[in-house]
Amino acid sequence: MTQGVQGSAEASGASAAGRGGFAGGALRVPAQPSAADVDRAAVRGGSGGGPAAARGEHTHGAQPVPRVQRSSVRGQILDALRTALVxxxxxxxxxxxxxxxxxxxGVSATPVREAMQQLALxxxxxxxxxRGFRVVVRGARELAELxxxxxxxxxxxMLRLARTVPVERWAELRPLAESTVRAASSGCAASYAEADRAFHREALSLAGNGQLLRIAEDLHRRAQWPVLSGTTTRGRADLVADAAQHTALLxxxxARDLDVVRALVREHFAGA
Structure with a gap:
């Protein structure tokens, strides 16, 4: 997509070239089809592109029109907005x-507003x-506090788990650590953020504390939101270095080297 989105159009009626636009590449969820759209797509054998194709938009290979449950629309939009933020x-x-x-x-404003309300929380x-929703401007101090x-x-x-969790359980996390390395190598901050959270979530899950997981996930996600306006996202080298700490920690x-574990976990958060 090349057409920018006008963020403040609701209030000012400004043109699409005005303030608040963005590239929009990450803000893509399947257009929500009507029952007739789904039936027509089924008759065509899934070759149609749905409403987006009818408007001449790129439809990523003209995939079949998906049958999206209404309850999942808000979640899909929330995921897309989170990706666009990161x-x-x-x-x-x-x-x-x-x-x-x-x-x-391709949906009403209601599920978007609901997703934005969650992001506000x-x-x-x-x-x-x-007017809408403003992306919060944050500084380095807030990130340091997080x-x-x-x-x-x-x-x-992590230090307690290092003493108690069987070695084979740590070995099971190897694919997740390697996934963070691949995501970091791609240079995509959004992909790395997702892989990074998955690794930390699985490691902490070994503690068997659901409250811990929820709190840690919320803090981790907050730490990944954008910082000052005009700054760039973390570069590929930063992501690769961060991912390398996951594999070194494993x-x-x-190896049951508790001294190295202690140093690595502290360094990992100091770097964050």
């Missing part, structure tokens, strides 16, 4: 309109009355 497509300080984003998604955006809180929670847990856990 990748920097939704820019700090900019205001985005739910109706305009809904038009981009998570601290990623703030409500701007009669890293400190994460370390206070996760470091003691090596130390499997």
């Amino acid at each position: 990748s920097g497509e939704l820019r700090p300080g900019e205001v985005y309109s739910a109706p305009v984003l809904g038009e981009r998604f 998570e601290g990623a955006v703030e409500v701007v009355p009669n 890293a400190e809180v994460r370390a206070l929670i996760e470091v003691p847990v 090596d130390a856990l499997i």
